[in-house]
Amino acid sequence: MIPLLADPAEFAALVQRFFAERLLQQQAVSPRTVAAYRDTFRLLLGYAERQLGKPPARLALGDVDAELILGFLAHLEAERHNTVRSRNARLAAVRAFARYVALQCPPALLLAQRILAIPMKRFDKPLLGFLSRDEVQALLTAPDPATWYGRRDRVLLQLLYNTGARVSELIGIRVDDLELDVTPSVRLHGKGR
Structure with a gap:
């Protein structure tokens, strides 16, 4: 494995820069978007800790691969009983981070590409009713x-x-x-x- 992908400090720095620089400074997203992405990462890091037996402070970028993300998405639907729409919103946050990683950390490009290849799940949108x-x-x-x-x-x-x-x-x-x-x-x- 590439040493950069095994360094917990590098992963922590990427997550911090993603929130502080990318979301807040560069994209100027709304506070609610930041909160939604933060909640996604809280859930993801908790899931990774249970699955990998590593506390979030010891997670490395190489640990957060497409297999872990797919397991996380399945966990959201099966165990947390999230809707497909909620699952897709969580995936959108993870994909935004993967796009950032692809730009900031070229050795992780293959890892990011595999995460970005995870498709959104299709769902039926109910027709909106209206009043006469x-x-x-x-x-x-x-x-x-x-x-x-x-x-x-x-x-x-x-x-x-x-x-x-x-x-x-x-x-x-x-x-x-x-x-x-x-x-x-x-x-x-x-x-x-």
């Missing part, structure tokens, strides 16, 4: 306008309907996000940015 015009109207008029709560709920439902906002975006609205003068508008903040 009458159902939407019934929903919007359901809150009682005679009460404070009813007026609040009616405004929230109308704002959701008219803007297409996510609930998380709606609850993140602050007073300075509202413009009520000439052209009333609201500033929505997306997925964590």
Whole structure:
């Protein structure tokens, strides 16, 4: 085995640089993406420790091969009961790291290529339902306008309907996000940015 692939310090440095430099500085991903990738690595490192009998601090890059990743993905579905969508999201995080490794550590190119060759799993996407015009109207008029709560709920439902906002975006609205003068508008903040 190539000495670089057997060095735990090299693996630790690559993981640290992947998070600090690649994700945060170069790609400027959202905090939620960083958290999702962090959670993937926590799960992966825990799985590797159980399978290989090595604590995460002793893992080397050569230990994190395609065979381990395939076992990890099977573990997610079989033992953790993750959906295919969750499994694919975890694989996307691992593949992002493998692409980074391929660029930063040429001796690990074959290892990275084998990980990148792991396919995403196909799954059926359910068709999204929708409400009829009458159902939407019934929903919007359901809150009682005679009460404070009813007026609040009616405004929230109308704002959701008219803007297409996510609930998380709606609850993140602050007073300075509202413009009520000439052209009333609201500033929505997306997925964590």
